[in-house]
Amino acid sequence: MPATVDQIFVICKHWLLGFAPAGVQPIFSALLSVVPILVVFPLLFAITTVLERKGLGRIQNRYGPNRVGPCGFFQPIADGIKSLTKEDVVPATADRVAHFLAPLLLVAAAFLAYAVLPIGRNMVVANLNAGVLFFFAVGSMVELAVFMAGWASRSKYSLLGAMRAIAQMISYEVPLVLASVVVIMAAGSLSTVAIVNAQVGYTGIWPHWFVFTPWGFAGFVLFMIAATAESNRSPFDLPEGESEIIAGYYIEYSGFKFALFFLGEYLGMFATSGMAITLFLGGWAAPFSFLTWIPSYVWFFAKLLTLIAGFIWIRGTLPRLRMDQLMSFAWKFMLPMTLLNIFAAGVWHFMPAGYARWLACIALVVAPFLLLGRGLQQEKKSGIRSYRFAE
Amino acid sequence: MSSLTDYLLVSALLFSIGLAGALTRRNAILVLIGIELMLNAANLNFLAFWRYGPNPAALTGVLFAIFSISIAAAEAAVGLGIILAAHRHFKTTDVNQMNALKG
Amino acid sequence: MTVSFFILAALTIAGTVAAMSLRNLVHCVLALTLGFAGLAALYLQLGAQFVGFTQILVYVGAVAILAMFAIMMTQRAGAVAQPVFTPSRMPGWIAGGMIASAVFAVLAWAIHSSAALPKTLPPQALPSQADAGVRAIGNALMHRFVLPLEIMGLLLTAALIGAVLVAMQEQQEMP
Numbered sequence: 001m002p003a004t005v006d007q008i009f010v011i012c013k014h015w016l017l018g019f020a021p022a023g024v025q026p027i028f029s030a031l032l033s034v035v036p037i038l039v040v041f042p043l044l045f046a047i048t049t050v051l052e053r054k055g056l057g058r059i060q061n062r063y064g065p066n067r068v069g070p071c072g073f074f075q076p077i078a079d080g081i082k083s084l085t086k087e088d089v090v091p092a093t094a095d096r097v098a099h100f101l102a103p104l105l106l107v108a109a110a111f112l113a114y115a116v117l118p119i120g121r122n123m124v125v126a127n128l129n130a131g132v133l134f135f136f137a138v139g140s141m142v143e144l145a146v147f148m149a150g151w152a153s154r155s156k157y158s159l160l161g162a163m164r165a166i167a168q169m170i171s172y173e174v175p176l177v178l179a180s181v182v183v184i185m186a187a188g189s190l191s192t193v194a195i196v197n198a199q200v201g202y203t204g205i206w207p208h209w210f211v212f213t214p215w216g217f218a219g220f221v222l223f224m225i226a227a228t229a230e231s232n233r234s235p236f237d238l239p240e241g242e243s244e245i246i247a248g249y250y251i252e253y254s255g256f257k258f259a260l261f262f263l264g265e266y267l268g269m270f271a272t273s274g275m276a277i278t279l280f281l282g283g284w285a286a287p288f289s290f291l292t293w294i295p296s297y298v299w300f301f302a303k304l305l306t307l308i309a310g311f312i313w314i315r316g317t318l319p320r321l322r323m324d325q326l327m328s329f330a331w332k333f334m335l336p337m338t339l340l341n342i343f344a345a346g347v348w349h350f351m352p353a354g355y356a357r358w359l360a361c362i363a364l365v366v367a368p369f370l371l372l373g374r375g376l377q378q379e380k381k382s383g384i385r386s387y388r389f390a391e
Numbered sequence: 392m393s394s395l396t397d398y399l400l401v402s403a404l405l406f407s408i409g410l411a412g413a414l415t416r417r418n419a420i421l422v423l424i425g426i427e428l429m430l431n432a433a434n435l436n437f438l439a440f441w442r443y444g445p446n447p448a449a450l451t452g453v454l455f456a457i458f459s460i461s462i463a464a465a466e467a468a469v470g471l472g473i474i475l476a477a478h479r480h481f482k483t484t485d486v487n488q489m490n491a492l493k494g
Numbered sequence: 495m496t497v498s499f500f501i502l503a504a505l506t507i508a509g510t511v512a513a514m515s516l517r518n519l520v521h522c523v524l525a526l527t528l529g530f531a532g533l534a535a536l537y538l539q540l541g542a543q544f545v546g547f548t549q550i551l552v553y554v555g556a557v558a559i560l561a562m563f564a565i566m567m568t569q570r571a572g573a574v575a576q577p578v579f580t581p582s583r584m585p586g587w588i589a590g591g592m593i594a595s596a597v598f599a600v601l602a603w604a605i606h607s608s609a610a611l612p613k614t615l616p617p618q619a620l621p622s623q624a625d626a627g628v629r630a631i632g633n634a635l636m637h638r639f640v641l642p643l644e645i646m647g648l649l650l651t652a653a654l655i656g657a658v659l660v661a662m663q664e665q666q667e668m669p
Binding site for chain 2: 499503506507510511513514515519522523526529530533536537540541542544545548549552553556557560561563564565567568586587589590591593594595597598601602605606630631634635639642646649650652653654656657658660661
């Protein structure tokens with residue numbers, strides 16, 4: 001019986017597929033896989049906005065939205081109606097085609113990333129051999145959309161925001177990819193399904209997730225930091241920096257296009273969180289062997305909501321970084337740490353199982369962490385400021 | 392499935408477009424982009440010959456394409472760096488005006 | 495010639511032609527990304543999944559963005575884009591176009607008249623294990639092509655350092 005509940009969506013899909021004539025079955029099958037994703041994740045976005053506003057409100061000692069519906073939970077509907085009925089203002093000097101295409105490209109790229117995320121047992125749109133590579137390739141298209149938005153608006157604020165965003169995203173893409181390399185090494189595959197399958201299994205009641213190894217834990221933390229920066233969230237929200245450049249690259253957008261930017265940003269955050277779950281937190285696998293009767297997709301979404309709660313908590317807690325701090329953190333801390341982490345994973349692979357392996361790997365991860373942290377602390381002595389800019 | 396000749400023709404067309412751009416455009420960045428297009432045309436050739444060749448299991452074409460992509464990336468980085476340095480010196484990116492050896 | 499191949503080829507050619515002929519530099523790069531994406535799709539159609547995704551990651555995600563940065567740093571704010579096709583530049587356009595068409599004509603003639611090309615043969619069957627592509631590429635990189643791989647790593651490091659050194663402003667020029 002649990003197996004049926006676990007596979008209910010897969011069974012439903014096959015049942016519906018039976019009604020389609022043979023000629024259109026491949027298209028119909030793809031449609032049946034894609035449409036639920038197009039429905040579920042925007043819904044999750046709506047829920048997340050209200051949860052985030054309420055959570056931030058609690059952290060900042062105020063009520064969040066509490067007027068629309070029970071406890072303010074119908075706020076996203078009101079927001080949606082508002083953004084749909086607002087006037088769509090396009091600046092007179094804007095490049096109209098690029099200005100129009102940028103939000104569409106952003107949302108399309110964000111949705112494409114879900115194609116390789118296994119959200120349950122046998123529930124993945126496309127099981128590609130190079131799934132992880134596909135994910136990062138699609139993620140790099142977001143930068144293009146951000147640039148188009150910032151440049152096409154012909155506004156200094158939006159161009160500044162776009163330049164900041166691209167510099168930050170390129171810098172943090174390197175540690176993001178390198179942090180996931182350890183998992184690819186351990187699983188021996190670039191396919192997301194194979195990576196999750198490598199983590200399904202239990203020793204006693206404990207699962208075989210990659211996060212429960214020294215290199216996996218370090219990789220997970222580094223991945224999440226880089227993911228926060230990739231999705232332009234606080235404390236890495238310089239591209240939006242409300243107090244400096246108002247709203248960054250989407251300042252000149254209004255109405256539904258603005259809502260699309262918001263949607264794309266949150267979808268990107270969910271996608272990278274989903275990738276972190278797939279790579280480090282065992283995908284849809286249950287955390288204890290006696291909980292495997294709960295369906296796999298429930299576990300995926302429970303983990304996703306936990307990570308989102310972490311994102312909200314971080315946003316409510318940490319102040320924004322400065323640009324030079326952001327860059328030096330990426331290149332002087334994240335990059336060496338991820339490279340050493342790859343080395344630690346290699347040591348783990350070639351040492352015999354036992355306490356020595358644990359000790360060696362923990363030392364390989366903790367020692368550089370302490371040294372690099374000290375190194376960053378000591379270069380606080382700043383001299384005369386010199387500005388570098390292009391003429 | 393289209394045949395090998397179609398891919399080769401597309402690749403030849405791509406190469407010619409890149410060549411025309413590199414020869415006629417005056418902005419150094421666009422000249423570089425034209426060169427990148429020619430490299431890409433070569434990549435398409437590698438992959439087409441790998442797919443239609445006698446021994447696709449050897450993967451030689453794929454690996455050549457991967458190496459070629461990395462070389463192209465390195466070339467773009469160095470090339471754009473040189474263009475920035477030249478722009479700082481000549482205050483222009485027009486290749487026709489970069490005609491003095493001495494600054 | 496299948497329909498999907500025709501659409502992708504047309505997309506690629508249109509993107510690259512636009513990239514080489516538009517007046518606004520940023521439009522050029524945007525069109526170029528379209529061409530690169532079409533090319534990546536052509537790679538996918540050839541069955542080279544890994545190279546197709548690498549193409550998007552490297553060209554759309556890195557080279558195009560790099561070119562954008564270079565344009566942003568070299569264009570003056572508010573500069574009006576100069577027209578590309580002017581009478582004074584016509585000789586250059588005609589000469590360049592003729593050279594390119596001559597090259598294309600020679601290539602097309604060579605492709606059509608070559609006896610060695612299997613014109614109507616279907617493509618060879620790919621080894622179709624579940625993980626064949628990426629695993630085989632990895633094995634080849636680590637065994638048969640390990641020396642080129644090392645040289646490539648050296649080259650990329652040299653390019654990284656070289657690009658930073660070339661583009662860095664000299665210290666005495668600082669205001």
